[in-house]
Amino acid sequence: MNAKTDIYGIIGNPIDRSFSPTLHTKMFKKYRINAVYVPFKSDNIKDAIIGLKGLSIKGVNITLPYKEKAFFFIDHADEDAQILKSVNTIKNVDGKLYGYNTDFKGFMEALRNNFNYKGKNITLIGAGGAARGVIYALYKLGIKKINIMNRTISKAENLQREFSDLIKINVYELNAKEIVGDSDMIINATSVGLKNSNMPIDIKNVEKSDIVDIIYPDTELIKQAKFKGLRTMNGIEMLVNQAFYSFKIWTGVEFDRKAALDIVKDFYI
Ligand code: ATR
Numbered sequence: 001m002n003a004k005t006d007i008y009g010i011i012g013n014p015i016d017r018s019f020s021p022t023l024h025t026k027m028f029k030k031y032r033i034n035a036v037y038v039p040f041k042s043d044n045i046k047d048a049i050i051g052l053k054g055l056s057i058k059g060v061n062i063t064l065p066y067k068e069k070a071f072f073f074i075d076h077a078d079e080d081a082q083i084l085k086s087v088n089t090i091k092n093v094d095g096k097l098y099g100y101n102t103d104f105k106g107f108m109e110a111l112r113n114n115f116n117y118k119g120k121n122i123t124l125i126g127a128g129g130a131a132r133g134v135i136y137a138l139y140k141l142g143i144k145k146i147n148i149m150n151r152t153i154s155k156a157e158n159l160q161r162e163f164s165d166l167i168k169i170n171v172y173e174l175n176a177k178e179i180v181g182d183s184d185m186i187i188n189a190t191s192v193g194l195k196n197s198n199m200p201i202d203i204k205n206v207e208k209s210d211i212v213d214i215i216y217p218d219t220e221l222i223k224q225a226k227f228k229g230l231r232t233m234n235g236i237e238m239l240v241n242q243a244f245y246s247f248k249i250w251t252g253v254e255f256d257r258k259a260a261l262d263i264v265k266d267f268y269i
Helices: 020-030 045-054 067-073 079-084 103-114 129-140 153-162 177-182 220-227 236-251 257-267
Strands: 006-012 035-041 059-062 089-093 096-100 122-125 145-150 168-173 185-188 210-213
Touching: 006 020, 006 045, 020 035, 020 236, 020 257, 045 067, 045 089, 045 096, 059 236, 067 096, 079 096, 079 103, 079 129, 089 236, 096 236, 103 129, 103 236, 122 129, 129 145, 129 153, 145 153, 153 168, 210 220, 236 257
Parallel strands: 006 035, 006 059, 122 145, 122 185, 145 168, 185 210
Antiparallel strands: 059 089, 089 096
């Protein structure tokens, strides 16, 4: 580190479990970029974002609970971030803050690389911020119609309205037996399973569906789906991909994603 070292970081709260400082720091080293990446725990996202300009911090990731709020304090948002009204990546160019959403892109690419989703009956569980990113990714992949299940039906109906020009959404109660049974792919974008071994749906009702979760490490849903012999995908590729695109936005460098996968796996052991 010296007087020319660029500063990057991640703003969130809590922040102490994030793998991003470890991953980005290792990548700066690997590609001989004179930069550091540090955790910024913040109680005030507005002040934190204004501070980026005051301190000439080159770029940040934004994580929970600030991805939607951060959108309102940047100077420019790219087209995807504008539609999602949510940013997880900010680049500071001469005091102007440019916002991007690489989460949806990370998910989109992970799905494209691992599944044949064309013409499949896809069911999304959840209607929060993460679910919005998944819906947008599915639309960008050319999917015309999906089912959404959520504990709070009105939140799913809000998404149905919001995205009505892009994708047809049918809304169902959480765990609707016939929908779970008929699905070819079920994507969990709820926070269920993040902190404990709860499951958003009863795996007994799943007959043939692939099971996708945006969380990493494996949730109970993924563990039981594997046990049942279903095809699964957890959130690790999405994590690596979103970091890959953030890094590229900041530095122009496309880092080695296989090396990144190993770093993330090591981090969570
Ligand atoms: P995020 O931005 O991570 O998506 P969020 O906006 O709080 O977080 O959304 C969390 C999602 O998990 C929601 O779909 C939520 O359901 P509700 O809309 O009914 O709140 C879902 N969720 C959280 N805890 C849940 C639980 N115990 N059972 C079922 N769904 C749950």
